[in-house]
Amino acid sequence: MSEDATDTAFWHPFAAMGAVRRSEFVITRGEDVWVWDEAGQRYLDATASLWCVNVGHGRAEIADAVAAQMRELATYHTFTDVANRPALELTRRLAGLAPVPGAKIFLVNGGGEAIDTAAKIAREYFARTGQPERTVLISRRHAYHGTHGFGTALAGIPANRLAAPFVPDVAQVEWNDPDALDAEIERIGPGRVAAFFAEPVIGAGGVLPPPPGYIERVREICTRHGVLLVIDSVICGFGRLGDWFGVDRFGIVPDLVTFAKGITSGYVQLGGVVAHERVAEPFFADGAAPFRHGATYSGHPTACAAALANLDVMENEGLLKRADGLELPLHEAVQSLADHPLVVEARGGTGVLAAIELDPERLAANPGLPAAVAAGARRRGVLVRPMVSAVAVSPPLTLAEEHLDLMTEAFRGGLDDAAR
Structure with a gap:
């Protein structure tokens, strides 16, 4: 049996493997709130991987x-x-x-x-x-x-x-x-x-x-x-x-x-x-x-x-106190997206995690809408988390407030792409 070098042997969790098998997104390194892919592109990790890299990447x-x-x-x-x-x-x-x-x-x-x-x-x-x-x-x-x-x-x-x-x-x-x-x-x-x-x-x-x-x-x-x-x-x-x-x-x-x-x-x-x-x-x-x-x-x-x-x-580093300080700014950043026609609700305000809920009628017509929003944000250098009907962020606790503008701009760009 011939081997296809472009076809992955890795079975990804929660993945439609027919779409993923020849188009993997390979992360190669991380530092603080940033990660890089193997092409050298840098991304703001607004997901902390899966809600978990609380102290940031690359901690010696x-x-x-x-x-x-x-x-x-x-x-x-x-x-x-x-x-x-x-x-x-x-x-x-x-x-x-x-x-x-x-x-x-x-x-x-x-x-x-x-x-x-x-x-x-x-x-x-x-x-x-x-x-x-x-x-x-x-x-x-x-x-x-x-x-x-x-x-x-x-x-x-x-x-x-x-x-x-x-x-x-x-x-x-x-x-x-x-x-x-x-x-x-x-x-x-x-x-x-x-x-x-x-x-x-x-x-x-x-x-x-x-x-x-x-x-x-x-x-x-x-x-x-x-x-x-x-x-x-x-x-x-x-x-x-x-x-x-x-x-x-x-x-x-x-x-x-x-x-x-x-x-x-x-x-x-x-x-x-x-x-x-x-x-x-x-x-x-x-x-x-x-x-x-x-x-x-x-x-x-x-x-x-x-x-x-x-x-x-x-x-x-007092990261519990820092998390308290990030809670409101993160919520406000996500709330700034509530006026977008694809968004019906912006949620947060309890901890360093937040999400936007997408319009149910648009979701019914296109269940892939959360993934499309996330893909648009990724193209702009920010990683966000698509879910069933929402898109979430949960950045490392080392996030600085100046990173929030980059996050919301990429988020809005992803929403614009998906709306089109």
Whole structure:
């Protein structure tokens, strides 16, 4: 069989491979808020890759920490009683930053694994506390919880559900209505519901900030019904909302928090679950049976070294405070596009992420409109993120306000191209 040198062997995620196979966009290097393609063209990375390069590209501190750890102990499993110093140091540090008392940290490889882990912990927690009938997991419309088994089942983006539910006992409610959650728990029966999953700001589903009081209200509802509240901060954590775990600003105490992406700024794959001491207790008690879940790379020492260096950068440069300062200017920049005939709404104002929603009639006629807008922005040297009905930005926290003009000009140019 002859080999076609122009045909890629790489199967891209979320890609129409028939269109992509001979037209890949190859990124070769990055520095701060910029990346370059192999033709030498520079782009403003207004997406921080996929919501994750929070400290910017090309950080020597993280690269040096990874190299040093690899020379000393690149990898080793952490099953049973085996540990390594980077994993111990990182989990202790995260427990001190977490918005829950007595936090315990289960480390995994990324956000999708974190969701699956949280779902298993929730169900197993109730099995171990004499309520094995509590198995139902509830999510929201527009939610994105990764593409593993539980994440696909919990997906609130219909196109991502594939042959879901994948796992039994899942339900879904409207994304912005706490009363809908209350009613669904009552309909199912409070004694059957294990957990409610919520992103502080829905990310891939369109950048949907919560209505005022929403997060606080669902906390009260979950507490009243004995349901675990799982905050999915895979996108929202580590500065994206101006705090460590993406939920601190709402002043609530979750039961479980999933994280990934910004924990290493995407430099190395790492994710995890923060568990409230009450949830962890049946697993940590003397004589407790093992939690039969984990991955070969759980607590990977090199990934943990990257995370520790990343946290140092964030603390030393005050990037949480910087994120607070970017929140309003980014929102205003995106709002300046609201007058465009293709735009029906500009969203943001809660963290360093924002989006424009495209006209539904134009979308119905051309579902590829978000990709067309993004392609037009790319031609002008800015990378933005197309979604189902919107186009989003989530730049590194090192973005300077002068970069916002470049971003909005390219965004508007992409909209003009798509409108034509």
